[in-house]
Amino acid sequence: MEDYKPYLTEALSIARTAGAIIKTAFTNRATLSIDLKNANDADLVTQVDRHVEQVIFSNLRSVYPSHKFVGEESVSESESKRTGLDDTPSWVVDPIDGTTNFVHGFPFVAVAIALVIKGRPVVGVVYNPIMEELFYATFGGGAFLNETPLPLPPLKPLPSLSTALVASEYGSDRAPEILDPKVRTLHKVVASPARGVRTIGSAALTMCYVARGTLDAYWEAGVHAWDVAAATVILREAGGIVVNWEKGSREEKGAEAYDLCSRNVLCVRKTAGAGEGDVIVEKIRAAIEPVQYARD
Structure with a gap:
């Protein structure tokens, strides 16, 4: 099995960088410039979404220039509106998942970074910098929350x-x-x-x-x-x-x-x-x- 840990290390570092930007902007969100996607009041994008995506992709491209990069803001602003995922190793990113939460100060906000190979996510990082929740995993390597293995104990039944x-x-x-x-x-x-x-x-x-x-x-x-x-x-x-x-x-x-x-x-x-x-x-x-x- 391929060792995905080097990819995870890179993704964690970039997620923390992105998280610091998000947390600062969250604290100062009164100055945010907010746009609507497709004139929809329920579908928001901010300059922070775009900036964070650019920062993430710039860092990833410097390390993995042959990989593909798919992000929410770049896809939504393209003509095709398609991810174009294929067998090429692809970094799939949501710079701010929960933009409406972010705008309203509701702290369930995260940056999400995944490496997808042949349609399968093999590395995943989801970081909520507001609540300091860092979830991450690699295929075959287990999942963690701030270094604690998931799921958290005790494991409960779910009969219905x-x-x-x-x-x-x-x-x-x-x-x-x-x-x-x-x-x-x-x-x-x-x-x-x-x-x-x-x-x-x-x-x-x-x-x-x-x-x-x-x-x-x-x-x-x-x-x-x-x-x-x-x-x-x-x-x-x-x-x-x-x-x-x-x-x-x-x-x-x-x-x-x-x-x-x-x-x-x-x-x-x-x-x-x-x-x-x-x-x-x-x-x-x-x-x-x-x-x-x-x-x-």
Whole structure:
């Protein structure tokens, strides 16, 4: 197996640099210049998002000039709006996951950096500099929060949705054909009943909280590859499940494959009981109403 630790070391260093910029800007956010994406009041971008992405890519290019670089702001400002992910080693970055949180001073904000090789995230770093939460993992090397292995003990059973604290998001697209099925799905899961529902505003952090074991499950449609790539390897290395809404093929080690560019995600934490996570996945899948998004 390839040693991904050198890549992780580089990603951690760059994430800390980016985090320092984000934290300073968060403290002084009253002076922020805020733009709307596609004239959507629910989809924001700031000069800090753009600056942080430039800093990250400049540092990565100096070390890995032959790699590909995919970032939220560079893709959103391109004509194709596509990630262009292929077999080339690719760094997939969200400079500020949770921009709306950032603008409003809600501290669930993170920089997310992933190395993706042949469609599989093999290095992931998710750093919330406001709350000093540094999640990271390499494929086959385990997952950690500030050097503590994940999931955090004690490992709890998850016999049914009735004992689960779940999370989902409404997303920035409020068109009825997008929003209505999301609301109906949420209603069906809550009525199952789930114990509680949380909406955090950052896909990367939400998945990391599932990896940590403080959230039990999470699903969302409309996510992009940069939202979920880093957290995917973190959550899987923490023993959790990361899959698409529709059942997929099996990977080499028997886990269900996950398509990063599918625009949806469903995940469940590691559980104490064998097969409990798979049962929760299928329970949520049964409640989900499909939402159509163009692929990344």
